[in-house]
Amino acid sequence: MRDFTRKIIEDKVGLVGLIGVLLVVLLAIFAPIIAPYAPDKMHTLHTMEGPSSQFLFGTDEFGRDIFSRVVYGAQVSLQVGLIAVGIGAFFGLLFGLLAGFFQGKIDQFIMRIMDIFFAFPDILLALTIVAVLGPSLTNTMIAIGIVFTPVFTRLIRSAVLTVKENEYITNAEAVGVSNTKIIVKHIAPNVMAPFIVQITLALSGAILTEAGLSFLGLGVQPPDPSWGVMLNESRSYMEIAPWMMAFPVTAIIITIFCFNLLGDSLRDLLDPKLKQ
Amino acid sequence: MESLLELKDVSIDFQSKRKSFNIIKNINLKIDRKMKYGIVGESGSGKSLTSLAVMNLLSDNLSIGQGEIILRTEEEKVLNHLSKKAMRDVRGEDIAMIFQEPMTALDPLYTIEYQIIEVLKYHRKMSKKEMREKAIAMLTSVGISRPEKIMDDYPHQLSGGMRQRVMIAMALITEPKLLIADEPTTALDVTIQAQILDLMNDLTEEHGTSILMITHDLGVILETCDRVAVMYAGQVVEESTVKNVFDNPQHPYTQGLLKSIKTLGDRSEKLYSIPGNVPTPDEYQELGCRFATRCPFAFDKCFSEEPPAFQVGADQTSKCWLHDEEANPNE
Numbered sequence: 001m002r003d004f005t006r007k008i009i010e011d012k013v014g015l016v017g018l019i020g021v022l023l024v025v026l027l028a029i030f031a032p033i034i035a036p037y038a039p040d041k042m043h044t045l046h047t048m049e050g051p052s053s054q055f056l057f058g059t060d061e062f063g064r065d066i067f068s069r070v071v072y073g074a075q076v077s078l079q080v081g082l083i084a085v086g087i088g089a090f091f092g093l094l095f096g097l098l099a100g101f102f103q104g105k106i107d108q109f110i111m112r113i114m115d116i117f118f119a120f121p122d123i124l125l126a127l128t129i130v131a132v133l134g135p136s137l138t139n140t141m142i143a144i145g146i147v148f149t150p151v152f153t154r155l156i157r158s159a160v161l162t163v164k165e166n167e168y169i170t171n172a173e174a175v176g177v178s179n180t181k182i183i184v185k186h187i188a189p190n191v192m193a194p195f196i197v198q199i200t201l202a203l204s205g206a207i208l209t210e211a212g213l214s215f216l217g218l219g220v221q222p223p224d225p226s227w228g229v230m231l232n233e234s235r236s237y238m239e240i241a242p243w244m245m246a247f248p249v250t251a252i253i254i255t256i257f258c259f260n261l262l263g264d265s266l267r268d269l270l271d272p273k274l275k276q
Numbered sequence: 277m278e279s280l281l282e283l284k285d286v287s288i289d290f291q292s293k294r295k296s297f298n299i300i301k302n303i304n305l306k307i308d309r310k311m312k313y314g315i316v317g318e319s320g321s322g323k324s325l326t327s328l329a330v331m332n333l334l335s336d337n338l339s340i341g342q343g344e345i346i347l348r349t350e351e352e353k354v355l356n357h358l359s360k361k362a363m364r365d366v367r368g369e370d371i372a373m374i375f376q377e378p379m380t381a382l383d384p385l386y387t388i389e390y391q392i393i394e395v396l397k398y399h400r401k402m403s404k405k406e407m408r409e410k411a412i413a414m415l416t417s418v419g420i421s422r423p424e425k426i427m428d429d430y431p432h433q434l435s436g437g438m439r440q441r442v443m444i445a446m447a448l449i450t451e452p453k454l455l456i457a458d459e460p461t462t463a464l465d466v467t468i469q470a471q472i473l474d475l476m477n478d479l480t481e482e483h484g485t486s487i488l489m490i491t492h493d494l495g496v497i498l499e500t501c502d503r504v505a506v507m508y509a510g511q512v513v514e515e516s517t518v519k520n521v522f523d524n525p526q527h528p529y530t531q532g533l534l535k536s537i538k539t540l541g542d543r544s545e546k547l548y549s550i551p552g553n554v555p556t557p558d559e560y561q562e563l564g565c566r567f568a569t570r571c572p573f574a575f576d577k578c579f580s581e582e583p584p585a586f587q588v589g590a591d592q593t594s595k596c597w598l599h600d601e602e603a604n605p606n607e
Contacts, residue, residue, distance in 0.1 A: 104336065167381040174331055174375075175395045175446070176368035185394075189385050 007269055014265025020258025028074040035068035039225040048241045058243040060233060066244060069225040070251050076226045077255065080141050080210040081203045087145025088206075089199055092152020093188070099153065100160025101183055111157070114150040122147050122205070123212055130218045140219040144206050155198050159191035166190075193270035200266055204259035211252050227252050278348055279306040280486050281330065281371075281454055286343035286356075288322070288329055288510075290557060298341065299557045300325055300510040304585075307454070312480070312487040314497040314518070316533075317507035320554045323490045326507070327456045330355065330488070331373060332363045347371070349453055369399045372447035376459035378439035382431035388415075389427040392446050399450050414445040419475060437468040444476060451483050458490045473500050494537060498522060506530045509555055509566040512585075516592035526594035528571045565597065573598055 008014045027034060036056075037043075043055075043063035051058045057066035095114070099107040117125065129143035163169065164187065172182050213219030214228025222229050227248040234244035288300035300322045307313045315323045328334050330345055332355060345355040349370050358366065367373075375381045382391055392411040396402060402410070408427070415423035418441040431439060440460065447455055457476065461469040477500060480487055489501055497504050497518060504521050506514040506529065514527040525531045532550040552570040560566055561579070568578040577597050586599035 167375045167377050168383040170333060171373070171375060171381045171443075171446075172383070172394075173333055174367055174373040176364040176366075176398045177394065178364060186383050190383070 004269065008265060011265050011268070013261050014269070017258045017261025017263075017265055020254060021262050024074050024255050024258065025078065027071055028078045031071045031075050035065075035071040037065040037068045039069045039072040040064060040223045041068075048237065048244075050241075051243055057247040058241070060230075060241070060244050061237060066230070066247050069230060070227070070247050072225040073227045073230065073248065073251065074255075076137070076220055076224060077207045077210060077252075080137070080144065080220075081206045084141045084144035084206040084210070085148060085199055085202045087142065088148025088202060089152050089195070091145075091149045093156055093195065095149070095153040096156025096191075097160055097183055097188060100157040101164065101179070101187060107157070110153065114153050117147070117150045118154075123209060126209055126213060127216070127218060130213060135213075135218045135221060137220050137224065140210055140213055143213070144209050147209070148202050148206065151202065152195075152198060155194055156191055159194050160187055163187050163190045197263060197267040197270055200259060200263035204256045204263070207259070208252070208256055280309045280311075280348055281305070281307040281488070282344075282346045282348075283326070283330075284344045284346065286326075286329065286345060287341040288325055288334065288338055289341040290338055292337055295558070297557050298510070298560070299338070300329070302343070303512055305505055305512070305515075307486050307488060309453070310481075310484050310486055311503065312477075312489065312501045314489045314491065314501035314504040315507055316491055316494060316497050316504055318492060318554050320509075320556065321507040322510040323492075323507050324458055325510075327373070327458050327488060327490050330456065331367060331371060332356065332358070347454075364398075368395055368452070369450055370452055371454045371456060372450065372452040373456045373458065374440070374443050374447050374460045376462050378436050378443055378463060381443055382439060384431055387428055387430055388434075388442055392427075392442070392449060395446055395449055410449065411445070414449045415442070417479065418442070418445045418448075419471075420445075436464055437472065440464060440468075440472055441475065444472070444479065448479055448483065448485065452485060454486045454488060455480060456488045456490070459492070460489075461496060462491070462493070469496075470499075476500070494522075494533065506533070509560060510557065511566060511595065513567065513596070514592070514594045515585075516589075520589065520592050524589075524592075526588045526592060526599065527567075527596050528573050528598070529567050530594075565595070567596075 008018060041064060043059060043065070045063065046055065046059050047063040048061055049055055049059045055065050055067065057070060059065055095110045099110040126143045126147045129146055130139055133139040133142065169182060169186060172186050210219055210226065211228035211231070214226040215232045217232060220226035220229055222233065230248040231245060234241070234248070237244055283303050283305040286300065286303045287298060290297055290299050303326060305313070315326060317323045325334070325338070329340055340356045347353045347355050347366065347370060353366065355363065355366065389408065389411060392414065393407045396407045396410065412423045412427065415426060420426050420438065420441055426434070434442065460476070461472050464472060473496065476487065487500070489496065491497060501518050503516065504518050505512045506521065506527065508529050514521060514525065514530045521530060522534065525534055535548045536550065538547055550570055555566065555569070561568070564579040564581060565571070565583050568574045571578065583595050583597045585593040585595045588594050588599055
């Protein structure tokens, strides 16, 4: 593990990603301390003011401090990202292990259902699910989780198929280890590398999808400070108050960028083919 | 005395949605206690499948069509009729197995200690400390010099020979009645091969374990086994003591195999090889002898009727029409 941390730090790109991600996490955790105002506090005398020393990123049409809202927005983004990816990763791991290990009918059944989900573009599928469940923060997370399940399932299944061919699995069987124990102790740990990489990459995808859904008005509902919601609100004032759009967009871009850098770097580190 | 493991008329079939065919046909083997039994054959002769069938580890599209695999320990068990749970108790406890590829036969994520102790966990009720002590003792007995250090190592830190020693330690730690070794030395250096074979011999002798040695290497058979079955295309074509088979081979296939060994000092230009290839299962002839197409002595009957296993001499069988005086045109 120490070896692993050292390698990430040696890899400059990965380090940038890691620092960026840590900053976003810190921002989210310490939001109440970092943000100068409550995210929904309206300064009615200061509507749509540009950046100043009092309002770092300016204010919106209700006089709310954009800096505070961006900081609190990190909370929403991370929360959606982690829980949605958690849902997708959990079910993906479960289905993937079952499909890959038992193959046959279970495999056919699981993978055909996943194929159906795969047939829809991510955002469209998420939109449909939210439309059915009703727009809210919880339902956004559920929808994104469902959208991400097939990717994880397919990835884990193919990894399981490779791992299963190793003689240590036959050996474990030959020693009398039960199927459940073989899956939990020998197969699951051996598919963790691609799983972890996929989680970091899915995190950025989930954050982006949440912003997209919120922008369309089907995700997080105002007045909750989501970056997507802020973008939606800034739409009408783009020409007179561009800061309303610029800062949340920058926050989204930087966050996604850092998660992707970290994911790429992890993929290189965990790829057994690239190991020396 | 009754034999430890007996295969009675065992056939293995392959099924898929489109086709199904027979792969292993009517195998009869008897392995006595403390006996070292070899199965020799080319790639694709079904020797590994036979060993997997004994362990009940055949993949889903393969099944034992008929016959019985009987294991006699304290009680008599028909292995191919056991429940999954009962079979798991047999594996590792009564029968252990060593595989060909020591590089992939250990899980890369766990230490040697974990993997050896895993075997004990399923078959013995022992405290952690006892298990660790037993594992260290076992590693010492397979000739590993610093067992305490090796215990905390991961498989990639060990050489091929060391890993195979660890595999042997894992296999023998429960003192099984039978050890199945599927090409245990094929992936190793020639110098290490001899060491590993010696080690297996010594340890099994010590514990009174029988060995079922699966190999394509006649040298390994000669060095380690008491009896040998020669397999060809899913059938046992000749069976006897190692001495009989090597000194006095009866089946044309065995004769061909022995002729194709090059000995030191043999200066002839060309190495003998049996013409043709081993047929794949879908090419097996329905009728007649499966070796007939490559056999230099084949005659009409070989293509029309399957030869039974003829008793040749006191303790030798050969599945060839040449032994039938009525059928053989050369006599």
